[in-house]
Every structure is written in structure tokens, then in C-alpha cells.
Amino acid sequence: MASDTTQPHPHPHPAPEPDPFSPFAYAPAPESRAIVDIAPSYGHFIDGEFREASDGRVFKTIAPASEEVLSEVAQASTEDVDAAVRAARKAFTGWAALPGSERAKYLFRIARIIQERSRELAVLETLDNGKPIRETRDADLPLVAAHFFYYAGWADKLPYAGYGADPRPLGVAGQVIPWNFPLMMLAWKIAPALATGNTVVLKPAETTPLSALFFADICRQAGLPKGVVNIITGDGSSGAALVEHEGVDKVAFTGSTAVGKMIARTVAGTRKKLTLELGGKGANIVFDDAPVDQAVEGIVNGIYFNQGQVCCAGSRLLVQESVQEEVLDALKRRLTTLRVGDPLDKNTDVGAINSAAQLARITELTEAGEAEGAERWSPSCELPTAGYWFAPTVFTNVTQAHRIAREEIFGPVLSVLSFRTPDEAVAKANNTPYGLSAGIWTEKGSRILQVAQQLRAGVVWSNTFNKFDPTSPFGGYQESGFGREGGRHGLEAYLDV
Template sequence: MDFEYAPAPESRSVVDIRPSYGLFVDGEFTDGHGEPFKTLNPADEEPLAEIACADAVDVDRAVAAARRAYERVWGPMPGRERAKYLYRIARIIQERSRELAVLESIDNGKPIRESRDVDVPLVAAHFFYYAGWADKLGHAGFGADPRPLGVAGQVIPWNFPLLMLAWKIAPALATGNTVVLKPAETTPLTALLFAEICQQAELPAGVVNIVTGAGETGRLLVGHDGIDKVAFTGSTEVGKEIARAVAGTRKRLTLELGGKAANIVFDDAPLDQAVEGVVNAIFFNQGHVCCAGSRLLVQESVADELLGRLKRRMATLRVGDPLDKNTDVGAINSAEQLAKIRELADSGESEGAERWAPPCDLPQRGFWFAPTVFTGVAQSHRIAREEIFGPVLSVLTFRTPDEAIEKANNTPYGLSAGVWTEKGSRILWAAERLRAGVVWANTFNKFDPASPFGGYKESGFGREGGRHGLEAYLDV
């Protein structure tokens, strides 16, 4: 039976988007010296706000403010006192969760039910979790008295703007470091709202500084001599550029980069459960996920049955207004990203793979791409090797478990993988052989602040989350 859903829009009135935003430096909003830019709503291409752009002078000011706060206030502060601020921030995030979720969906394009039920609760959970570590660092396994590094320069992407901020800022503050953070130029609004939360929590001035801008602002931050630690999440290409810039300096570096995750379905897997996992793996957040299960490896004996069920499930996905609580797949974040997705999808067809998408009425305005699956994919195809970062699934088959592992590892990336089987022994056998930082078993895209996350090979190095996430911000 097909169900028709009446619109169930979330109200925009809970968010007050200002006409313009400045930089957040030394506890105050201030003008930038660069050329301001506009951020757009990807669902309708309407301008949302004018955003200040930080130049070299602004980055200097932000780093200097962070250094003063580190040396005079935050670094010497006892861990139990730092913890109070992190707990306070976490509680304010919970109190303002609806406002944050709506703003994230407007600025990013992701469905409100994801920002409301996944992103924002995890943001608060990360601050709660690392608040608990702030006075226990001597028991984290990094020595009896580990020390902070100093000032952290952090650059985050547009796919999970607020969550990536939490992954970066929470452990940095818990360990006694101060921060200069640059959000992505297409999604700065929740970072700037977080700056207001820092003010509301009465966080000492200069502990968190937020400089907005495009790639040049990020380069200025990463290359600044006053930065002790660089943390970056984003594309492998930019990650390599940052690694070259930091090489030979005293700066510590962690990189969380691209992925091309294999989602392996064995013949004994619970197929309905696996279908839900496949859908969540690739269509969650429009496929704008570095650890997305973009390669489905399915055992030949169940391939036809699984694909039939997958296509029926895809036909029920609702694409449209991100603020509609019924929406499953929202808007692509930008025109640039949409063009990349289209180009790679077209290459799949031209190279001989078979393309399928369910009937889908896409809105006339905004950036949209229907959920798409490719069958008949060879490992040499671009869609099987390059990160698409969109709602596009490539399907390959295998006959034996060894072949599945060989195909899964045949990628320059190594961020995540999924295994679907009823046998616990097979899960452990596969997880031991998969070259991926995270291996999910009979689930996908499950995150917890207590669990480390990170990759191998061109997916970067270092871990975020859990006890392991503290190490990147400590002089051990």
C-alpha cells in the first residue's frame, strides 16, 4: 500500500537569522577585513545572511586571543573548573536544540528529523562526554600529568557543521587547549550560533574563536606560526595540501578525510534489516557522509533478491523540503557539489553501469538529486573508486568471503565498512581483515562519543571521539 503524507513543516520562527554576521574573536563579534560573502539556503537558493570573511589580520587577532586565553586563563585552570563550562555548554545546547536543528537544516539542506534526532543530540553528548574527562586526564593512559598543546587551529566541513564543531572543540577544551575554528563557507550559521552559546555560558574570552571565510582563510589559519595543533575534516585533496604545509613544523596534525566504504552483505544476512542498513548507509544526509556505504558488495546468491527489496524501499523515500518532518532525503548542499555528483553519475552510465532511480518529483528551485543505484559496476569504474559524496550507490557482487574482503580493500581509502551476516564468527573474521578505521556489524552510521573514529590510507590519520580523541590534544 502506498501512503500519502500531508506536509508536516517545522516552524522557521524558532530561528532568528540576522542579516549579517561578524567574526567571533576574543569573546566578541567583530567585523572582518576580507570581502563578505553570502550563505544560501540550498533548498531554494535564497540568500540567508551576509558573512564576514577573515583575512590575515583577522586570523592574527584570533590566534593572539586564543594564546592569551590559553596562557592566562584556560591552560592554568583546574580540569574540574573547565568541566563546569563544558557541562554548561552541553546543557545550553539541549535547551536550544530545536533552534539549532532548524538552523542546521536551513543552512545545510539536511532533513530536520536528522538534525533534530541525530546531529544535535550527538553534539550535546560530545560536550557531556568530554566534560567528564576534563578532571581525569591523568587516568586516560597518556601519563600521570599530560599537558595541553596550546592553541588548536581547526577546519571543519559542510556536511555535519555543528557535529564536526563538537568533535573538534569538546576534546580540545577538555584537555586545556584554546581554539580558533573555521567553519565551511557554505554552512557557517550554526558555528556562529555556537559562539552565542559560548557567550551565554560565560566561557572566558578567547577560549573559542570562530573565523569565517573560504579556502584562503583556512590556509592562513593552518599556516599560522601561533598554531600548535591542526585538526582538519574534509576532502583528501585538501588534507594532502595541509599535510604538506605542516610538514617540517612543530605542529601536531590529525586528518579525517574521504572514504569509499564497502557495505558487505553475505548470503545469510537478514535481508530486510540489511536493506534498511544499506539505505541508511548511503542516503543518510543525502550521502554527504565521509564514511557513507557507497559501495554495496552483495553475495551473488542473494543479489537479485536484495536488489529487488532495495529498489522497493528506495521508491518510498521522500525527497523534498528539509524542514518537512516527513522528508527522508533533503537538498544537496551547493551547486558545486551537485555538479560533481552529476558528473560522476554520468560517468557511471558512460562506462557501462546500469543506472536506476525511483520516480521522483524534485523541486524546481534549489539543489536536488534523486536517490540513485548503479548495478553492473566494475571495480575500474570511477563510481566504484572515487568519492561521490552524494546519494549514489554502486553495487558489486562477490562469490566467496575472501573475494568480498579483497574487493572491499581495493580502494585508496580506509575509513569505514559494514558487515551483514547472522554469524558472529564471520563478523569477527571480516572485521579483522578489513582495512577500515570503523567496521559496523549489522548496522551502519552508528556513532557514540565514547567510540573512536578515524581512518587508514587516504582517509587520514588520528582518531576523534572516545579516550583516543584526547591524545591528539595532549603533549604525551
Template sequence: MFEYAPAPESRDIVDIKPSYGLFINGEWVEPLGEGRDKTINPASEEVLAEVAVAGEADVDRAVQAARKAFTVWSAMPGSERAKYIFRIARIIQERARELAVLESLDNGKPIREARDVDLPLVAAHFFYYAGWADKLSHAGFGPSPQPLGVAGQVIPWNFPLLMLAWKIAPALACGNTVVLKPAETTPLTALAFAEICRQADLPPGVVNIVTGAGETGAALVRHPDVDKVAFTGSTEVGRMIARSVAGSRKKVTLELGGKAANIVFEDAALDQAVEGIVNGIFFNQGHVCCAGSRLLVQESVAEELLDALKRRLSTLRLGDPLDKNTDIGAINSAAQLAKIRELSEAGEAEGAERWSPTCPIPDKGFWFPPTVFTGVAQSHRIAREEIFGPVLSVLTFRTPAEAVEKANNTPYGLSAGVWTEKGSLMLWMASRLRAGVVWSNTFNKFDPTSPFGGYKESGYGREGGRHGLEAYLAV
């Protein structure tokens, strides 16, 4: 293995304020309550900033500001709205390096991923939906689809800025206004986005950002003047939201957990499959709803594939997320690390065999080495529960029918991957896998023009593409 000299990205290009308020009606305001949270760098445990906690009255202020702005924003011609959204996309591109560093500091993900994956996709989503703003009558949802009103949006900590883009860009394109609540552990890029809205001269109240934990999100979801709820996060919280809005007129989309199967057939290009497996589960430390956390490999090539996978994992570098050579960054929080450890220990206790490459762990911060479990049974917790960390469970199969049965034996249905050289087999599998997205000879490929979403306990509704407009229109 090559020894790489450190190649740190500079922290000096980000300006983190010691304290942040709430962004309501185009202004920074202090919360009405006394609540404050600290956001920390998961790689070092240093406090990055103090962030306001929005109470019910603060959420109400934000919703009222969005309601007032809706009359102006929704009446604006689509071509005018498009100019604002396009301007936001351009500013994101101009500030991409700064935003990537901020994301890595607050989230723990490697700078290489924030810089090369997250930020280009964030800008692409705003560019894409800017293009739709004056073409909604051609989207297939009727001759003159209308916006819903105020969208309450709650996003997770694994892709903070990208999830913001997935939610805000289509909402604005359709003429809605937004109140967004970022995750309590990763608010900094959302707060930077508030400044971008001001820089783009977005009319006050069109985008409002309220920070806080679960109670803030619950207040936003149940607010009577919110017309649309969009949530990405855990299935458990998704269920609570569904119960909360049941019987109301609110439109809801939920993008929840996953336990995706990455299925490798004996005719697959194994070296290519190994790269796809690594990308599928170790990208972003496995903090990915659609992570390929279950590897189903055909029995005849299982040994050969596992040997190649272990060799590849031995070359991954774990460490400082701001080092451009880093492959595996920090786990986002102490609570998430505890969950990953608990499920990994359960895997061992239930009889699966655990393997990790030799991997020096930094003294400070939240870290977990890339981990592979073999000898996994369908009944094991590590094969059933979402770990949301860099942990891969390996199962084997003999026939395509068995692969489908094992892949679908999960309450989730967000994504799947199939590795084979046979196009007919690929299509046969795709038609039988109960997953919202099926990748062929690749994994974790995203594009703003393609819809994304799940079945079963992975939620309902689609984000991205033309389909992503429907959730923000009165169809």
C-alpha cells in the same frame, strides 16, 4: 505508498541576522578587509545571511586572542573547565530545536536527521568530554599530560555542528584554546555556537570563530602560533595541509574521504540489511565521509536484495528539508550537485546501469534523486572515486576472501559494514578489512565514547572516546 500531509517545522524559532562578523576574544568584530560571502538555503536558493571573510590579519587576531586566553584556561583546574563544557552541553540541549532548524536551513539536511541524530550527538560529545576534563591523568597518556596550546580547526559542511563538537569539546577538556573555521557554505550554526559560548560565560578568547573559504583555512593552518591542526574534509585538501605543516612542530589530525564497502552475505537478515544500506548511503543525502557507497552483495542473494532495495527506495520522500516527513533533503551546493552529476554520467558512460525511483524534483534548489548503479566494475570511476552524494554502486562477490579483496581495493580506509548472522565470519572479516571503523549488522552508528578515524587516504588520528584526547595533549 502512504500520502503524508506536509508537517513543516517552524522557521520562526530561529533568528538569522542579515549580517555576521567574526567572533574573536569573546566579541563580535568586523573583519579588517572588505570581503563578504553569502550563505544560502540549498533547498530554495534564498540568501540567508551575509558572512564576513576573515583575512590573514583577522586570523592573526584570533590566534593571538586564543594564545592569551590559553594561559588562563590551561591553568584552570580540570573540574572548573568541566563546568563550562557541561554548561555548553546543557545550553545546546535547551536550544536544540532552534539549532536543528538552523542546520537544516543552512545545510539542506532533513529536519528529522538534524533533530534526532545531529543535535543529541552534539550535546553528548560535550557532556562526554566534560567528564574527562578532571581525569586526564587516568586517560593512559602519562601521569600529568599537558595541553598543546592553540588548536586551529577546520570543519566541513556535511555535519557543521557535529564536527564542531568533535573538535572543540576534546580541545577544551584538555586545556587548549581554539580558533575554528566553519565551511563557507554552512557557517550559521558555528556562529550560533559563538553566542552559546557567551551564554555559558566561557572566558574570552577560549573559543574564536573565523568565517571564510579556503584561503582563511590556509591562513589558520600555516599560522606560526598554532600548535595543533585538526581538519575534516576532502583528501585533496588534507594532502595540502600535510604538506603545509611538514617539518613544523604542529600536531595534526586529518579525517578525510571514504569509499566504504557495505558487505551483505547470503545468511544476513535481508530486510534489516536493506534498512542498513539505505541508512548507509542515503542518510544526509550521502554527504557522509563514511557512507556505504559501495554495496558488495553475495551473488546468491543479489537479485532478491536488489528487488527489496528498489521497493524500499520507492517509499523515500524527497523534498523540503523542514518537512518532518522528508527522507532526502537538498544537496548542499551547486558545486557539489555538479560533481555528483558528473560522476553519475561517467557511471553510465562506462557501462553501469542506472536506476532511480520515480521522484518529483522541486523547481528551485539543488536536488538529486537516490540513485543505484548495477553492473559496476572495480575499474569504474563510481566504484573508485568518492561521489559524496546519494549514489550507490553495487558489486557482487562469491566468497568471503573475494569480498575482502574487493572491499580493500580502494585508496580509502575509513569505514565498512558487514551483514551476517555468523559471529565467526563477522570477526574474520573485521580483522581483514582495512577500515578504521567496521560496523556489524548496522551502519552509521556513532557514540562519543567510541573512536573514529581512518587508514590510508582517509587520514590519520582518531576523534571521539579516550583516543580523541591524545591529539590535544603533549604526550
């Protein structure tokens, strides 16, 4: 019988050609949390030292991605607030009397230490806030250091800032900051205050106090005189006590419009100077001649950066009717590539929502959008079982009457509306009680200038979104607040002019 000499094919099932449009498969690339030491408990930083709450009350700060308790933090009473304000008042005379060049040295030291310890700070911010390490490392921390460097440069040039030949500091600044950019908001507040000769009492958000307490240690490392920077932690009652304190000369607040209105009523009729940076409902306007791929990247950055928990987020997308289908198709393809998950993984694009309360707010408003007839879409993604998570979401068939088009959601939720003419785009963009940000996407420079001049927004980006620089002022009007932070304009709020 003849033998069968046929040899098996070395590749009986050839591998299929890779799909060039499929997302890359990434292996996990976690940043080590071991590089930052988190103490089991923290007190207030008052007069250069950490101290326990006067009444012994504490609260827990939780990691949004895992719901684990990170640390216990002191809850500030009115006595603690008073002690911090008195320490700042005591330090003010000596700090204000220093030549600007000497104050600048401290600010430069702080900036350099932030750069040196940026890896620790990025991990700490990600753990406490829930945002991806890629954002804290590549966006937040460089901007934090840059703000201190920038205002260090202004400290000895105040007579040339345009606020008079001999501008004077106000005194004690009471500053209350939010949880979405804890360290960046700290830098926006503290750097100009110190450069102009003021002293500070700062209260970080209840859910994200750790990076501010880390900054307190940086102040000691930089040799900052005692009492120049004081940090108290606590809930809204602690912030209210700080705002109401008679020893505070200047109040700076970033947060919700509702709380900002309460603060304005509290400060009204007093000698206190006030700046407010509040909510927003920014419009991202895409014209028919816009580069679609570039615009899609800007749309994604505008609303899904930091899980949409950004006051200036481009949460309303206005697309010219003739290219709406093309833009939405490209946007949906792009959203399928976003990676949602562990914020400490360097590959993660969308991290955890900051708290259970914020997740409930986002959920309630998206359910209202569906109930009112808008069409909801999210890419297929598996959300972690522990922590606070919300998938990137797009709503179409949205009208201007829908709650999701009117109210600030503060989450990864995009509402899409269409327009036919530039005038209609401007009318829809301005149909909001807010006035913080907007974006314009077109290849025509003349159209950018024409539309930007008509938009009622404190900052208008052209063919980009969410770009910040310490030399450029930021702020809004209407229900987005008043006053400016950043740039030369940011000095005015801390000077007696």
C-alpha cells in the same frame, strides 16, 4: 403504469481494498523556521566579541533547498586570522591553569544550553545545510550535546587517560571543519580541545557557517572566558591562513583528501601536531545469510542518510551473488518509499544537496558511470524546481575499474558489486585507496569477527551502519587520514604526550 421501486445502490462503486505495500500518504508537516532568528549579517567571533572583517569583505550563505540568501558573513583576512590566534594565545595561559573540574563546568554548561536550544539549532542547520530536519533533530543535535557531556567528564581525569601522570595541553588549536555535519564536526573538535586545556580558533565551511556562529553565542551564554573559543568565517584561503599561522600548535582538519594532503605538506617540518579525517569509499558487505529487510534498512541508512554526503557512507554495496537479485529487488522497493523534498518537513527522508558545486560533482560522476557501461536506476520522484536536488540512485553492473566504484561521489549514489566467497568480498572491499568505514551483514558472529579483522577500515559496523557514540573513537588510515576523534583516543591529539 407500474412505478419503478428499485432503489439506487448506496455504494455503486465500492472503494478498492488498500494496497498493504503502497507507501503511506503523508500530509506536509513543516517545522517552523520562525523559531530561529537569523541576522542579516555576521562578523567573526574573536576574543569574546563579534567583529566585522578587517577589510570589510563579506560573502553570502545560501539555503540549498531554495537558493535564498540567508545572511551575509565576514570573509576572514590574514589580519583577522592573526587576531583570532593572538586572542586564543592570550587566553591559553589562564584556561590551561584552571583545574580540570573547573573547565568541566563550562563544558557541562555548553552541553546543557545546546540541549535547551536544540530546536533552534536543528532548524538553523537544516536551513543552512539542506539536510532533513528529522536528521538534525534526532541525530546531529543529540550527538553534539553528548560529545560535550562526555568530554566534560574527562576534564578532571586526564592523569588516568593513559597518556602519562601529568598530560599537558598543546596550546592553540586551529580547526577546520566541513559542511556536511557542521555542528557535529564542531563538537568533535572543540569539546576534546577545551577539556584538555587548549584554546581554539575554528573555521567552519564557507557554505555552512551559521550554526558555528550560533555556537559562539552559546559560548558567551555559558560564560566561557574570552578568547578560549574563536570562530572565523571564510573560504579556503582563510583556512589556509589558519593552518599556516605560526601561533597555531595543533591543526585538526576534516574534509576532502585533496585538501588534507595540502595541509599535510604545509605542516610537514613544523612543530605542529596534525590530525586528518578525510574521504572514504566504504563497503557494505551483505552475505547470503543476512536478514534481507534489516540489511536493506542498513544499506539505505548507509548511503542516503544526509543525501550521501557522509565521509563514511556505504557507497559500495557488495552482495553475495546468490542473494543479489533478492536484495536488489527489496532495495528498489524500499527506495520508492523515500520522500525527497522540503528539508524542514518532518516527513522528508532525502533533502537538498549542499551546493551547486557539489551537485555538479555528483552529476559529472554519475554521467561517467553511465558512459562506462553501468546500469543506472532511480525511483520515480518529483524534484523541486528551486534548489539543488539529486534523486536517490543505484548503479548495477559496476566493475572495480569504474570511476563510480573508485572515486568518492559524496552524494546519494550507490554502486553495486557482487562476490561469491568471503575472500573475494574482502579483496573487493579493500581495493580502494581509502580506509575509513565498512559494514558486514550476516547472522554468523564468527564470520563478522573473521571478516572485520581483514578489512582495512578505521571502523567496521556489524549488522548496522552509521552508528556513532562519543565514547567510541572514529577515524581512518591510508587516504582517509590519521588520528582518532571521540572516546579516550580523541584526547591524545590535544595533549603533549
